[in-house]
Amino acid sequence: MNAFVLIFLLVTTGSQAACLPDSGPTSKKILMDVRDIENAALDFEASVRSLLPSGINLIVRLEPNSPRTNAEISKSGNELSLVVWGGMLGHPEMDRGTFLLLLCHELGHALGGPPLKSRNGWSSTEGQADYYSGGSCFHLFEPNEELFLYSALKLTSIYAHVTREVAPDLQRCDEVQVLRTNYGYPGVQCRLDTMIAGRRNLPRPRCWYFPQTDHRINMQSEIKEEGFTTSDFEVQKFSIQDRIKKLDEELRQSPHQESINDGQKSECAAHYETNH
Amino acid sequence: MKQILFASLMMMSISSVYAQLDVTAAQVKHLYVPTGFDSNDSIEVVVTGNLPNPCYSRNTVSVDVKDDLINIHVSVLKREEKLNCPAMQVPFKEVVSVGNLQGGEYNINVNGVLNDTLKVAEAESGAVDDHLYAAIDNLEHKGGDNYVLHGWRYSTCIDIDKVEVISNGKDTLSVLPIMKLLSDFCPMKLTPVAYPVKLGARLMKMSQPLIHVRTMDGKSFNSVLDLRERR
Numbered sequence: 353m354n355a356f357v358l359i360f361l362l363v364t365t366g367s368q369a370a371c372l373p374d375s376g377p378t379s380k381k382i383l384m385d386v387r388d389i390e391n392a393a394l395d396f397e398a399s400v401r402s403l404l405p406s407g408i409n410l411i412v413r414l415e416p417n418s419p420r421t422n423a424e425i426s427k428s429g430n431e432l433s434l435v436v437w438g439g440m441l442g443h444p445e446m447d448r449g450t451f452l453l454l455l456c457h458e459l460g461h462a463l464g465g466p467p468l469k470s471r472n473g474w475s476s477t478e479g480q481a482d483y484y485s486g487g488s489c490f491h492l493f494e495p496n497e498e499l500f501l502y503s504a505l506k507l508t509s510i511y512a513h514v515t516r517e518v519a520p521d522l523q524r525c526d527e528v529q530v531l532r533t534n535y536g537y538p539g540v541q542c543r544l545d546t547m548i549a550g551r552r553n554l555p556r557p558r559c560w561y562f563p564q565t566d567h568r569i570n571m572q573s574e575i576k577e578e579g580f581t582t583s584d585f586e587v588q589k590f591s592i593q594d595r596i597k598k599l600d601e602e603l604r605q606s607p608h609q610e611s612i613n614d615g616q617k618s619e620c621a622a623h624y625e626t627n628h
Numbered sequence: 629m630k631q632i633l634f635a636s637l638m639m640m641s642i643s644s645v646y647a648q649l650d651v652t653a654a655q656v657k658h659l660y661v662p663t664g665f666d667s668n669d670s671i672e673v674v675v676t677g678n679l680p681n682p683c684y685s686r687n688t689v690s691v692d693v694k695d696d697l698i699n700i701h702v703s704v705l706k707r708e709e710k711l712n713c714p715a716m717q718v719p720f721k722e723v724v725s726v727g728n729l730q731g732g733e734y735n736i737n738v739n740g741v742l743n744d745t746l747k748v749a750e751a752e753s754g755a756v757d758d759h760l761y762a763a764i765d766n767l768e769h770k771g772g773d774n775y776v777l778h779g780w781r782y783s784t785c786i787d788i789d790k791v792e793v794i795s796n797g798k799d800t801l802s803v804l805p806i807m808k809l810l811s812d813f814c815p816m817k818l819t820p821v822a823y824p825v826k827l828g829a830r831l832m833k834m835s836q837p838l839i840h841v842r843t844m845d846g847k848s849f850n851s852v853l854d855l856r857e858r859r
C-alpha cells in the first residue's frame with residue numbers, strides 16, 4: 353500500500369487572505385495568502401510521499417484561529433498528524449519557503465532518526481529534526497542555496513521572536529560546545545547552524561550534538577518501535593543499519609572528539625560562505 | 629641564605645594552607661526527585677544534609693551521567709581548625725543541576741548513600757519552545773494549605789495563566805506557575821507579583837516535603853517545609 357497524505361485545510365475557505373478574529377491579543381492577519389499556504393501544503397503532500405515508510409499516513413492540519421505561534425507533530429499507530437497554529441501561519445516573517453521548512457522540521461521528528469528525544473520513543477530531538485529539515489526534506493522543494501538560507505533565517509527569526517532570544521545571523525555561529533547532547537531546544541543561532549549543516553551534509557554542530565552519544569541504544573528502540581508493519585520494519589531496519597555505518601564513519605572521522613574543550617573556534621562560520 | 633630561608637618559609641606556609649583545606653564527602657540526609665520533567669527541561673534535584681559543625685562549609689557538587697545512571701557527589705570543606713568549632717550540626721540544601729536528559733528512566737546515586745529513580749518524559753514535538761513559567765523567588769505560608777508564590781513580572785506583556793501542582797507521591801510537590809503572553813509588545817517593567825496557591829503539603833508522606841517551583845529562567849525555586857510541629 354502506498355503511503356498517502358491527507359491535508360486538512362481548515363483555513364477560511366475563499367481565496368483571499370483570511371483574517372483571524374480580533375479576540376485574542378496575539379491574533380493577527382494571516383499575511384501569507386491562503387492560496388499560497390494551500391499550494392505549499394499540497395506541494396509538501398506530493399513531495400514527502402516518497403519519504404514516508406509504506407503504510408504511514410500523514411495528516412497536515414492548519415488551525416488559523418489559534419493564537420499559538422508553533423507547530424507540532426504527533427504519532428498514533430500508523431498516522432502522523434502535523435498541525436500548524438495561527439500565530440505561526442500569520443507571523444509577518446512567514447512565507448512559502450519558511451512554511452515548507454517548518455513542515456520539514458516537523459516531519460524530521462518522525463523521519464530524522466537518532467538522537468531521539470526518548471530512549472524508547474519515536475521522535476527525533478529538535479536539533480536532529482532541524483538537521484533533517486535542512487537536508488533530506490527541504491532539498492525537495494528548494495534547490496537554490498540562497499533561497500534556502502533566506503528561509504532558514506526567517507524561520508529561526510520567528511523562533512527567536514517566540515523565545516525572546518537575540519535574532520540569528522548568517523554571519524555568526526553558535527560557539528557553544530556541549531559535553532552532552534542537548535535533547536531539548538538549542539538556541540536559535542544553533543538551530544540556524546544546524547539547518548545549514550544538514551543542507552550542506554556537514555557534521556551536526558557541536559552547539560547541541562555530542563558525537564559520543566550511543567546511538568545504538570536509540571536505534572535498537574527504533575527497530576522495536578511498534579506501529580509500523582513488519583515489512584516497514586524491514587525497510588526501517590535496513591536504513592538504520594545504513595545509518596549505524598554512517599555514524600560509525602562519522603565518529604571515526606569526527607575531529608570534534610579531540611577538540612572538546614580545546615578552546616578552538618567552531619568551524620560553522622565558514623559554512624555560511626556562499627558562492628556569489 | 630636569605631633566599632633559602634624565605635623559600636622554606638613559603639613552603640611551610642603553603643603546606644600549612646593545604647593541611648587546613650580538608651575536602652570530604654558530605655553527610656547527606658535526603659534526596660528529593662521532583663516529577664514532571666521532560667526531555668526539554670533542565671533537570672534539578674535537591675539534596676539535603678548536615679555539616680558536622682560550623683567549621684565545615686558547602687563545597688563542590690559534581691554530576692556524572694553515564695547511560696541511565698546519574699552519580700552525584702556532594703563534598704564539604706573543613707575550614708581553619710584553630711577557630712572555635714561549637715558542636716552543632718548545620719543543615720544544608722543543595723539544588724543539583726543535572727541538566728538536560730534524554731527521555732527515559734534513570735537511577736540517581738548521591739555519595740554512594742542515597743538512591744532514587746528519575747523519570748524523564750518525552751517532550752512534545754513542537755517547533756519552538758513556547759512554555760513560560762513565572763519568575764518566582766520566594767514562598768510564603770499563610771496557614772493551612774494556603775501559600776503565596778512571590779516573584780517578579782518583567783513586562784506587562786505576560787500574566788499568570790494557571791498554577792499546576794504535581795506530587796511525586798512521596799516527598800515533593802512540583803509547582804508550575806504557567807504564564808501566558810498577552811501581547812507581542814514587551815516593554816521592560818519590573819513589578820513584584822504574588823500568586824496564591826493551595827498546596828496539599830500536609831498530605832505528603834514526609835514531614836519535611838520539598839516544594840519545587842519551576843521558574844522563568846528554566847531552573848527552579850526550592851523550599852523544604854518543616855511540618856513536624858504542625859501535625
Ligand SMILES: [Zn+2]
Nearest residue numbers: 478753754755
Ligand atoms: Zn520540533
